Amino acid sequence: MGIIQTNIALYAFERFGDAVLRAAYSRTGNLSEAEDITQDVFLKLHAHPENFNDDEHLKAWLLRSVINKCINYHKSFAKKNRIELEDTDYFTRTCNFNDDDNEVIDAVRELPPKYAAVVHLYYYEGYSIKEIGELLGKNENTVSSILQRARKKLKKILEEDML
């Protein structure tokens, strides 16, 4: 049994568009970049439709794709030449962010991208370490180690912010 959809990309976007955007954001720390990457992921699926067993399969594929895209984007010419814009105001306006949210988001933004991705998958998407390992193609120990370091870093960042 697979997902039967005439337009799998549109279905995926409606179902997981926000999740992909969040994952992209967790990796890039920039909402407009995250939107670009999200768009790219769904357009790719639109151009090359794939078969998925179920929604979870689809979601895992999307998350894996978005993380890969983030890696490419991170190294791309576009990223290098993009003028970095402060996203905080944008968040405040468009996402109803308060100071608390900004603090958390800023802390995550300060994390190295790879850490942020693991934190996001673990804390937001609720994947287990084993599942994250499978999703990212990494050893469980690696994921565990990254998560541990990410926690320490977050703690440090948030403590510094409190001072």
Place this chain on the structure above:
Amino acid sequence: MKNNRYKKSMDKIRCSEEFRTEMTKKLSEPIDSDTEYADSVSDVEYAPKRNFIKYAVVGAAACFAIGGVGYSILGGISRNDGSDDKNHFAANSSIVETTGNEEGITEIAPEIPLEEITDIAPEIPIGYVEVSPEKIALAEKEIYPVLIEKAIAFCEGNITLFFVKDGGLAGGESDSYGRGVIIDNYELSSYFKELSSIYWMKAENEMEFTMTANNTFELGEVFLYEQCVYIMDENLHDPDIFYPATINDIEAYSKIYNALRSCPLVDDEAENTTEDLTENTTNAAEVADANFPPLSVLEELAGLDYSPETCDGLPEHILTTDDGTVYQINLTDKWVWRNGSEEAKLPETLAKRIYVLLSLDAFSSEDIPVTYTKPDHDSENQDENEELENELANKLQVEENDLIEPTTVTTSINEEIEEN
């Protein structure tokens, strides 16, 4: 951070209506198989294929790790805050500019103005490559055109310099000034003295490394990638940046190397990389061997001009060859004693080679007809230490007996206070 805070905040991030409408429209359009999806994505321009960067990075990094560490540990590199050498650097170097294409050095350009060099130089970490001419050619050909971000490759006899550029790595990009430079025939030693002794290079994000024994290291995540050890510096806030071990990490380097040398790579692509890149070298020991073959080191040791022993130094390393010759080596003062009766001054180049080989544990290989031992100076002094300990224990016992009761002291102090 509390988990629910993160979730709560992330929940607020949603696709804007504008974005949602635009995406729905795009995804509702029929698929045009002739149109590559990426073309329709604004702002996302992928870096060109550049696997050669990976090859070059790994190749050069191996040279950094092997040659640089050995050289610098032995005093080749130190910090110097003066700026005179920088001026010398700019003024005396002939500079060749390229256009950043993959053809290599294409034209000779005027010198970069002195101000520009001096503005940047203090921030540039450097590395030293002690390599064969073939590897120099590799560095020039492969690294140079792509201008690895935040990396400088030094080659014997000439210097390949890549200026720092913020942002990600893209194939074929230029440096901050839109160009790359190669500086020939510069005095390496004077330049080393004034720049950081940390070498690092950017590696591809996709590089997958086997992590098995690295969780205990405090220097950051450590990986063995073929002939190099890369250390992930968390302080850089970018875990995708790896660089070879620094001179300060030499102990960790050898420890890591020993722990991980047998680890297989997990990435097929990485394995292919290895085949392409390292026809002659497959691991750190072989790289070391290629540069400083252990056997040639033994031959050089045997060929030194020995004289009857007069020096009182302590050996730091002992090498015993299969024919029974014992070489006691002191790398700090650069002396070698043969069979405990003769001594010779250790040439600096030979000392460097021995140091690198020891760091890589190369003498432990079964193929090498030599046994390495670490002198046990502690056991020699064991009896003496025991005597001292007994003496100290007796003394403490006596002092304990002589101690005044604390309550007596308190009482007398209180009495004095009352009197006053």
